[in-house]
Every structure is written in C-alpha cells, then in structure tokens.
Amino acid sequence: MPEFFAHxxxxxxxxAVFLNAGDPPLAELPRLAAMLDENGVDCLELAVPFPGSATDGPVVRASAGRALAGGVTPRAVLDAVASVRPGLRRLRIALLADWSHTxxxxxxxxxAVAVRDAGCDGLLLHGVPPRVRAAHYEAVHRAGLPLVTTCYAVSGPDAVAEAAAHASAYLYLVAHYGRSGTTAALDRDRLGAVITTLxxxxxxxxAVGFGVRTAGDIALLDALGADxxxxxxxxxxxxxxxxAAGQDPVEELRSFVRELRSPGPHAHRPTATREE
Structure with missing residues (x-):
C-alpha cells in the first residue's frame, strides 16, 4: 500500500484534511474526494460521526450532529469509501472511528477487516480503553491495515514511545491539549523537541494537528521538522x-485547500494564534 504523504x-x-463523513452529505463524497485528490491533499481523515466528543470543539461537534441527523451510519461510511477509493490517484483515506460509539x-x-475491505488506507481509533489497546494493535496488524496512532506534545515519554512504536500509517501529534477549534498559542520549543524525538x-x-489553519501554519510545522x-x-x-449560505461546500473547500497550498508571500509568516 502506498506510503502516506509520499509526495x-x-x-x-x-x-491531511479532516472531515466528518456526511457533512457535506455522503452523496457528495465522490466529488469531494476527487477535488482533494486533484488539489494536492495527501490524506482525507474521514470520521465516522459520533456525538458528544470530549476532544472536539463546537465546529466539529456541530458537523457531526449534522451528519448524524442526516442518517449517516458506520456501514454507510464504509460503503461510500468503497465506492470512491478505486478512482483516487494520490489521496489516501484514513478512517477515524470512536471506540464507544462505533x-x-x-x-x-x-x-479492522471491514475497514480494510472497504478500501481505507489506515485507521485511527479514538478513545480506545487502555485494557483493550494491545488487542486493538494486534487486530489491526493482523488485518494488514496501517495504523494511525496519537500523542500530545505534552504527553509523557511512555505515551510518546508507545505511539511511535505502533504507528504504521502516520503518527498524529496533537499540538496542544484541549478541544479542537479553540485558540491556543503554539509552544514552538516543546513541539519542535517532540517532533525531533518522534x-x-x-x-x-x-503529522501535526490542532491549531493548523493557514499556509503559514503549515510552513511553520515544516520548519519544525513535521512530515x-x-x-x-x-x-x-x-x-x-x-x-448555511446555500453555496457549494465542495467548491468552498476547494478554494480553502488552494489557499493552504499557496506559496504566496504570507505562507511563511506564522499567525499569532491558531484554530484547528
């Protein structure tokens, strides 16, 4: 299976771009995935929507709510991935699922086998209880499914080492503790040190997330050594x-992705505050 971020x-x-499956509606996933594929996005981190996430802020939680209200189910998400995956050239799809809900x-x-058979290129499982974590690692490995692991920039050495040992798709380094979408200053020294270790x-x-919203943010992470x-x-x-405005969400996202990939004059100027 091709390497994540091979380009x-x-x-x-x-x-990588995170989205909740079903927001926009799953019927738009073929056009959405093709757009990301054409515009230099390496990975779609596609979440099976679930309610009440403790790590997500209001923007992502509202998105999950819209998807769930539209009737999105885990089976529907896997079927949608299976329908679009064969036509993609460079875009990888990493499925994010919540342990308790899904x-x-x-x-x-x-x-793990169902995720693999749907054509997902990797799996990120949210909220795995410590008592079943070893079984989860073994099951994903046995299925031949690349694994996304996570740790925080403030995680202890044992958690960082565990994430490094088991990541086979990519390691998601969360830049700061808290909910997604909240404004927080980026501790460049701490983040740079953890990236160097990893x-x-x-x-x-x-891959580093939380607080990434501009081309300048991406350039800063590149300078710190993130892949x-x-x-x-x-x-x-x-x-x-x-x-909300009755406009095409795929075209709106296309414009945003092009801004992220723009090498313009502000691409290397980090913003003072960030929102994931």
Missing part, C-alpha cells in the same frame, strides 16, 4: 458556512 518534499510537507461490542479484528523513533511519518500537517476545524467551518 512531500522540502518546503511542501504532506497535508466499535464497542464488535470484535476488534472484525472491525522523527528519530517512529518509522511512520509525523505533514492536519487541518480540521478550519476546513469544517468553511463547509458549514457554505451550507
């Missing part, structure tokens, strides 16, 4: 604004 090069790190009650191996211990690429950037709430907000 990155100096000055142009990989780019996986609990299902054998980890069965879920680059020397993890075999998978290191890729993850853009979440900022893109979700563009979709919400377009839907």
């Amino acid at each position: 990155r090069r100096p000055g142009r790190p990989g780019l 996986v609990r009650g299902t054998a980890p191996g069965d879920f 680059r020397s211990t993890a075999s998978a690429p290191v 890729a950037a993850v853009v979440g709430s900022a893109g979700v907000a563009h979709i919400a604004q377009a839907r």
